[in-house]
Amino acid sequence: MSTLAYALLGLLAREPATGYQLAQRLRAPIGYFWTASHSQVYPELARLEALGLVRHRVIAGPGPRDTKSYRITATGRRELAAWAVRPVEPAPERDEFLLKVYSLWTADPAGALTMIESRRETHRTALARYEEIEESIRAHTDVAALDPCDPAFGNYATLRAGLSYERHALGWCDWLLEALGAPTARG
Amino acid sequence: MSTLAYALLGLLAREPATGYQLAQRLRAPIGYFWTASHSQVYPELARLEALGLVRHRVIAGPGPRDTKSYRITATGRRELAAWAVRPVEPAPERDEFLLKVYSLWTADPAGALTMIESRRETHRTALARYEEIEESIRAHTDVAALDPCDPAFGNYATLRAGLSYERHALGWCDWLLEALGAPTARG
């Protein structure tokens, strides 16, 4: 079973959905840590159904195609829970940005500065977005008392990861800019 | 040109190497942010040579096979420098661990704790390794005065990224353990 299979099960464990909706959610919210295009989703759903982990119900929609509403089965739910606690085998990190920094000494310093600054901006934007989401969650939830058996726990925990990650990335960009001798970094 | 191509150019810009040595360096040191197996390296080197970005010299080694020493060309060096300052298009993040956390609410709480603790241990080990490397660098280099045009700058900057990343990951694991109600987390 591919990781995508578990991404889909994880979404369907929350609520039934169509392949189209699942593909959307693989852009956001869980697109922040797992993505897939619809061309991957539809065949994967068929495979999961063959294994008895999901089932679908056809809804004759207004369009030319039937809408298929998928839901997770009890077996699928057990499979998901078992996978979730199986330790991840360390996967190789792949970060093109770090690879560029590794070779940045070969480039012209002005271009290097611009490159890092643009990256810093990306992280700043991502952090702002996550902070907005956090505020909206805090507005209607007591996050200090979140039940670990509530799906909202998964949402909040991964959001915290995103917040922490962006802050780390921003801090490192700031350090880099300073090291490169940028006059704009940290005043 | 694939990203692997630039990983190889980035290594060859520092010093000439054989395919075998490049494959090794793609496990460490740059394996921390880009990896490849030898089966990928050899064909990629041939492609780079066809483009005139690297050249090789055959050394009749003691073994049954010739040893090919590759070095970067002036064109290759220019290509690398141009790539290094080109802003990265935002690549989709893929983090299987976060995906598990997203579905952790479906699992049994004891198993969840063990899973996170094992992950925390992985980050602790990685951080310790990076800290050792940092110490060994500090022992013979004044890192505050590193020249951005020195290859050592790339080494140190990426190491700093690793240190910062592992600290972020550790901190988040600690928060998660606390949120899951672990008695061992933070005293």
Add this chain to the structure above:
DNA sequence: TAGCACATGTAACTCGTTACATGATTTG
């Protein structure tokens, strides 16, 4: 003498992306 390091390559397979293909309904 068994296993590892050195050293280079090919083949089969999986995972993921982009493009191809279709077509109704809603919104600007």
Add this chain to the structure above:
DNA sequence: CAAATCATGTAACGAGTTACATGTGCTA
């Protein structure tokens, strides 16, 4: 009336992994 959204699928391609293939020299 043009474009986006909803909705489902297939095909071609690229990137990466694992296994296959070969063979020497050194070390435990």
